[in-house]
Amino acid sequence: MGGCLQKVMPVLLLLCAVFFGGCTSTRLNVVNAPPVLTQDELLRPYYKVGNIQVRRSRYGSQADMTPADYSWAYDALRAEAQKIGADAVILPEVSVERNTYIFYPVSEMTAKGVAVKFR
Numbered sequence: 583m584g585g586c587l588q589k590v591m592p593v594l595l596l597l598c599a600v601f602f603g604g605c606t607s608t609r610l611n612v613v614n615a616p617p618v619l620t621q622d623e624l625l626r627p628y629y630k631v632g633n634i635q636v637r638r639s640r641y642g643s644q645a646d647m648t649p650a651d652y653s654w655a656y657d658a659l660r661a662e663a664q665k666i667g668a669d670a671v672i673l674p675e676v677s678v679e680r681n682t683y684i685f686y687p688v689s690e691m692t693a694k695g696v697a698v699k700f701r
Contacts, residue, residue: 615660618671618695628698634662634671635694641686652676655693668697 636658640651655676663671674695681688 615657615664616668616670616697618656618659618674621672624670624672627701628669628672629701631663631666631668631697631699633694634659634666634697635692636662637693638691639681640689640691642689647678647689647691651691655691659693659695663695663697666697667699669700670698671695672698 636655638654638658656674659671659674672695674693676691676693679690679692681690
C-alpha cells in the first residue's frame, strides 16, 4: 500500500497545483497610474501613445466573473499605460472567452485600450 501511495502522491500534488494555482491574485501598483476615461470625460486635446492589451486566465466560467475581475482589468490597463508614460487610457474594452478544460472551465480575460497623452 505504501508503494502505491508513493507513486500516486506526485500526481495528486501536481493536480492540486494546477487546480489551485490560478486562484492567487496579483496586486498591481496603480496608486499614481493614469485614469481610464470615457469619451465624455475627455475635455482636453490628446494624441495617441499606443494601443495596450493585458490578458489573464482564471479558473471558472464566464458566469463566475466578479466586479473584482473587471477591476483587475482596468487596473492592469492603467499600470501598462503608466509604464509607457501615458496620461490616460481611453476606449477600454474587456472581453471574456471560455476555454474548457477536461476537469474545470477556464476563462481568458482580455482588456484593451488606447493610451493617450494630453497636449
